[in-house]
Amino acid sequence: MSRPLLLGSQRAHVGVDRRELAVCAVLLVAALGLGFVGLWAGDFPVTPGEVAGALLGAPFPAVEPIVYTVVVEWHLPRVVAALVFGAALAASGAIFQTITRNPLASPDVMGLANGSFTGMLLGLVLLGGAWAGIMAGALVGGLVTAGLVYVLALRDGLRDFRFIVVGIGVSAFLAALNSWILLRIDVETALFASAWGAGTLNNATAGAVWPAASVLVVLLLLLPWGVASLRQLELGDDLARSTGLALDRHRAALLLLAVALVSAVTTVAGPIAFVALAAPQIARRLVRSPGIPLAASCCTGAVLLLGADLVAQHVVPLTVPVGVVTVVIGGAYLTWLLRREMRTDR
Amino acid sequence: MTRRRFPLLLLVAAIPAAVALSLFVGSNPVPPGDVWAALTGGGDPTAAYVVDHQRLPRTVAGVVVGLALGVSGALMQAYTRNPFADPGLLGVSAGASFAVAIAVAYVGVTQPAAYVWFAVVGALLASLLVVVLGRPTDPRVPPTRLVLTGVAVGAVLAGLTTGISLSDPDAFERMLTWHAGSLIDRGYDVTLAVLPLLVLGGIAAALTSPALNAVALGRDVAQAQGVDLRRADALTLVAVTFLAAGAAAVAGPVAFVGLVVPHVVRWCVGVDQRTILAVSAVAGIVLVLVADVVGRVAVLPGEMPAGIVTAFLGAPVLVLLARRSRATGL
Numbered sequence: 001m002s003r004p005l006l007l008g009s010q011r012a013h014v015g016v017d018r019r020e021l022a023v024c025a026v027l028l029v030a031a032l033g034l035g036f037v038g039l040w041a042g043d044f045p046v047t048p049g050e051v052a053g054a055l056l057g058a059p060f061p062a063v064e065p066i067v068y069t070v071v072v073e074w075h076l077p078r079v080v081a082a083l084v085f086g087a088a089l090a091a092s093g094a095i096f097q098t099i100t101r102n103p104l105a106s107p108d109v110m111g112l113a114n115g116s117f118t119g120m121l122l123g124l125v126l127l128g129g130a131w132a133g134i135m136a137g138a139l140v141g142g143l144v145t146a147g148l149v150y151v152l153a154l155r156d157g158l159r160d161f162r163f164i165v166v167g168i169g170v171s172a173f174l175a176a177l178n179s180w181i182l183l184r185i186d187v188e189t190a191l192f193a194s195a196w197g198a199g200t201l202n203n204a205t206a207g208a209v210w211p212a213a214s215v216l217v218v219l220l221l222l223l224p225w226g227v228a229s230l231r232q233l234e235l236g237d238d239l240a241r242s243t244g245l246a247l248d249r250h251r252a253a254l255l256l257l258a259v260a261l262v263s264a265v266t267t268v269a270g271p272i273a274f275v276a277l278a279a280p281q282i283a284r285r286l287v288r289s290p291g292i293p294l295a296a297s298c299c300t301g302a303v304l305l306l307g308a309d310l311v312a313q314h315v316v317p318l319t320v321p322v323g324v325v326t327v328v329i330g331g332a333y334l335t336w337l338l339r340r341e342m343r344t345d346r
Numbered sequence: 347m348t349r350r351r352f353p354l355l356l357l358v359a360a361i362p363a364a365v366a367l368s369l370f371v372g373s374n375p376v377p378p379g380d381v382w383a384a385l386t387g388g389g390d391p392t393a394a395y396v397v398d399h400q401r402l403p404r405t406v407a408g409v410v411v412g413l414a415l416g417v418s419g420a421l422m423q424a425y426t427r428n429p430f431a432d433p434g435l436l437g438v439s440a441g442a443s444f445a446v447a448i449a450v451a452y453v454g455v456t457q458p459a460a461y462v463w464f465a466v467v468g469a470l471l472a473s474l475l476v477v478v479l480g481r482p483t484d485p486r487v488p489p490t491r492l493v494l495t496g497v498a499v500g501a502v503l504a505g506l507t508t509g510i511s512l513s514d515p516d517a518f519e520r521m522l523t524w525h526a527g528s529l530i531d532r533g534y535d536v537t538l539a540v541l542p543l544l545v546l547g548g549i550a551a552a553l554t555s556p557a558l559n560a561v562a563l564g565r566d567v568a569q570a571q572g573v574d575l576r577r578a579d580a581l582t583l584v585a586v587t588f589l590a591a592g593a594a595a596v597a598g599p600v601a602f603v604g605l606v607v608p609h610v611v612r613w614c615v616g617v618d619q620r621t622i623l624a625v626s627a628v629a630g631i632v633l634v635l636v637a638d639v640v641g642r643v644a645v646l647p648g649e650m651p652a653g654i655v656t657a658f659l660g661a662p663v664l665v666l667l668a669r670r671s672r673a674t675g676l
Contacts, residue, residue, distance in 0.1 A: 102428065103490060104428060104431070104497065152665055164429050165429060165609060165664060166665050169660075172602045172664075176657030176658055179526045183523065190522065191518055194512060281494065318509070320509050320512065321512070324512070327504060327505035327508075328505035328506060328509075330501065331497075334501075335479060335502070338491055338498065342481075
């Protein structure tokens with residue numbers, strides 16, 4: 001058991017677990033290291049010194065314009081996208097799993113992934129495949145679905161179970177619709193759509209990433225406010241209410257935050273699978289905390305998505321969407337962690 | 347009691363009706379008289395071919411798949427106490443799909459009848475892996491880790507499956523059809539191939555059902571009542587994986603039936619797990635048969651796969667019932 005580190009006076013303490021701080025520090029170092037690899041690796045030969053020069057300027061020797069273009073305009077947006085998107089997905093997963101107190105919950109329970117895929121398919125089929133149509137379709141599809149689930153499940157407040165079941169129903173309906181649309185359109189279009197549906201960073205260009213990443217950073221900065229009410233929600237509804245939490249309002253605000261996080265990611269990168277589900281569970285096991293650690297979840301998500309994207313780009317011989325690599329790496333790692341946890345329990 | 351028995355009687359009456367629909371309705375219009383003649387051994391040869399080689403085997407496959415999914419879904423939810431837990435979760439669906447992807451992309455298998463062996467082996471190997479890796483060490487602890495291991499292993503296999511199918515347009519097309527879940531061209535050979543699995547799974551389900559009510563009260567309570575939790579868990583796992591593997595091998599990964607049927611049934615018949623199990627079996631059969639029939643005529647001249655129709659029919663029912671006040675948690 002690690003001792004909580006008390007910030008400020010003992011009386012009004014904000015407990016931050018020492019182990020969580022250590023885990024976050026290690027993950028951040030890993031993220032920086034992977035980020036550097038992401039900036040440097042590619043078809044165009046760049047030296048590590050040139051990467052530093054292009055990125056930081058002054059103390060390092062000046063670089064040629066082409067190097068600047070490769071590092072800052074091509075590689076940097078993708079690296080930033082992987083880090084910020086990973087953190088955002090993990091945060092939304094942590095919120096959903098804490099609110100529903102269910103390790104299988106993720107934003108997908110509100111039909112977000114299937115809904116944005118439906119929207120993307122409709123945008124693709126009806127608007128003829130322009131990126132603007134695809135992105136708008138994904139954004140609108142996800143938000144409309146989340147809104148629909150919320151409205152359908154809202155009767156006497158947000159009762160967890162009803163919410164979950166309505167989410168399952170709406171999600172399954174849209175999954176069937178997607179599968180039907182894919183069967184009806186020609187194979188090439190379906191193949192393109194499916195690659196997008198797995199989640200990909202191939203479209204993470206500067207023009208798309210900077211607006212989405214700015215929105216996400218602002219949303220992620222709202223998270224510390226949510227941590228306290230999440231800790232109270234973990235206690236269960238009755239206890240949370242007795243600690244003075246306006247339960248339904250907090251829950252609704254947190255859900256809105258989680259939905260906004262996922263929507264911004266999905267608009268640019270498609271419904272990247274599994275980060276939202278796996279990152280909080282991996283982080284929980286790394287920190288060995290009873291609840292889901294929010295900060296460590298974000299760091300785990302960032303490292304997981306960036307690592308997966310580097311593997312997808314540079315290790316796998318075929319071009320596969322990052323979502324495919326994410327589920328394989330994330331799934332294998334989670335399996336290993338669960339296995340180890342079982343051994344230590346014995 | 348009468349109110350509780352009523353849905354069961356209604357459903358039992360619905361099975362013959364669904365079977366009749368499945369025999370008399372199809373995209374290939376055959377007059378009812380000719381169908382009857384074909385069933386009683388005679389009549390027009392074309393009608394006889396349609397009935398004997400298409401509709402009858404398909405109906406048998408639908409009954410088998412619906413039964414297996416209903417029972418395994420009810421067992422899975424009683425066992426995990428998790429409303430998200432569909433019977434394919436313990437590696438069955440992902441394993442079957444992965445094996446079929448390999449068969450389609452690298453072995454050159456093209457007929458659904460030949461998928462069945464790959465699907466069975468893939469499903470059983472994957473769920474064996476999940477159980478070996480995530481098996482609870484203490485039977486009094488809820489099997490959360492087992493479920494998570496199922497999700498994690500399933501994710502790895504699903505990722506590999508997607509990777510394989512995205513890299514090969516032919517395989518991609520076949521996998522799209524497989525994933526949708528269908529009863530098209532499922533002859534007796536396909537159903538017979540999985541029959542031993544389903545019988546064993548059914549026996550295990552019957553053996554474990556007396557313990558389900560005690561387990562539903564909590565695992566500590568069940569142990570205090572003298573339930574042998576290890577035996578009950580082992581039987582449940584065998585039943586769930588065998589039945590779900592059989593269903594997936596015949597029709598593809600139709601997860602939704604196993605997920606929606608037990609929820610709806612529980613809200614209609616109450617909390618007795620044995621009743622839920624029995625009624626889920628019946629409701630599963632009716633849902634799959636009706637969905638298959640609707641799929642045959644909904645988008646003429648084409649067919650809509652049964653897996654897709656089950657979600658189109660089942661999802662609105664699930665949402666409507668969940669909105670009623672009687673809908674309760676597990």
